[in-house]
Amino acid sequence: MKIGKPQLMREINMKQVREILQVNKSLTKPELAKLSGLSVVTVNALVTKLVNQGEVYQLTESSMTGGRPASRFSYNFDYQFVLAICLYQKEVTDVADFTVCNLAGEVKAHWSVEFQLVTKETISELIQSAKKEYSAIQQVAIGMPGVEIAGKINMSDFVLMKDVFLRSYLMETCQLPVIIENDVNSVLLGHCHTQRLQGETVVALYYPDNYPPGSAVYLNDQIVHGVNGLVGEINLLPLSVHWHQVAEEEGDLTMNICQTIITMMIAYDPHQIVIYGKRPQAAMLPVIEHQLTDLFGQVSVPKIAFLQSFNTDYLAGVKSLAIQVLENKFHSEESR
Incomplete structure (x- = not known):
């Protein structure tokens, strides 16, 4: 060697x-x-x-x-802690789930906070409070609906987070390293982490109740972001059945999902596709598989699974992201 x-x-x-x-x-x-x-x-x-x-x-x-x-x-897995924050909306309320865990991913503390409208100031205050309680916290990871482009939050469901340089603000006020990841990216990362998937291409589709769908792509054992972080914005796909049309008819939703899967197969040819949300149901699978077989013939279609583990995979993804970033920091410091 x-x-x-x-x-x-x-x-x-x-x-x-x-x-x-x-x-x-x-x-x-x-x-x-x-x-x-x-x-x-x-x-x-x-x-x-x-x-x-x-x-x-x-x-x-x-x-x-x-x-x-x-x-x-x-x-000593308690050598350092990470703080994982999962942001989401529940009806008309903004919610932040806080989880402190060690380097093995073992949960040391967990709590939730609800807001009328979440702001960067309230998130900063809560992180600082957690740091006082758990001084071993050395890394913060935040999952949230939206895209961070050039350090600024874009296309966020949180009204007061749009166009905010959230990461730099939190790093300055909390004196901790912070990483921010899209919620669907985090969910897919959590799924692949808990399933111990390696070398597989996996696509996630998420159909929330009241918002446009999103997606994520796991390729070469990492999430694909693209130049502008727009890889998951499937609501912008020019499909024959737009997501705005799927509110009433299950058939329209099935068609929208099917056309989206076809797009993902052509673009990424994944090993599997996982679908999250309350409305997509496993009963749609025969129709989808029939259309895929008609279109692609004898080509092996990806394994398709309808999952109800969004929140569990969300937390697993944000936790694993925080731990991975912290461990990479160990290595970079040792190479100096």
Whole structure:
């Protein structure tokens, strides 16, 4: 193997040791060396650094042979916390679900706040309050209906969030790193994360009760955003049955979904398509599959599933996004 710069090798080695410790309850340094393929000397230096910064616990257990006790090491998933915020609307009320979790995704606290109209100031105050209560919070991730373009919120369902530079405002007022992701993107990310999907192309379609539909695309193990973050705006598709027409007739909704699926198949040729919302029902599936078979013939059509796990996948996606960003930060800091 070609040897790169020393700091790059340290970063790669640290990432490997960290990941091994995360999937094993506890290990000795020789066990770590064997599993990683690194020398005991290298493992000793890396583990010492992790212990000193509180990311790894040093445990001591008695030797079975009565000899010198062996030191074992366990990953401290409570080393840092993330704050996941899921914004959505319930009838005429704006709602924010707050979840504090550790690096394993284990929930430490969860609460909801309802607003007449949510503002950047109220979100900032609530984040700062959470930070005081849980000082280990090091990353904030926010899921919300809308698109962030060049740092500004566009096409948001939240009236007072439109045209707001929300992320930069929260980072300045809360003194925490913040990432913002579209709600449907977050839901699809959560679905793929919980299902442990790798190497598959997956499309999500979401038909809310009172708003235009949205979609998301998962390709090469990541969400596709596009240059302007417009990949999911399927309400703008020039279909024969526009989403405004599907309010009354189930047949129109089925046709709209079918035409949208055809568009997604031509554009992305996905392995599977997941559909969220109260109105889309599994009873539509035979009609959709029949039309797809008529159009594409013997071509294998994607697996289509109608899911009712929007809120669960939403939280899972925002949590996993926050943890991923924080872990990437570990690696970038180690490479300096």
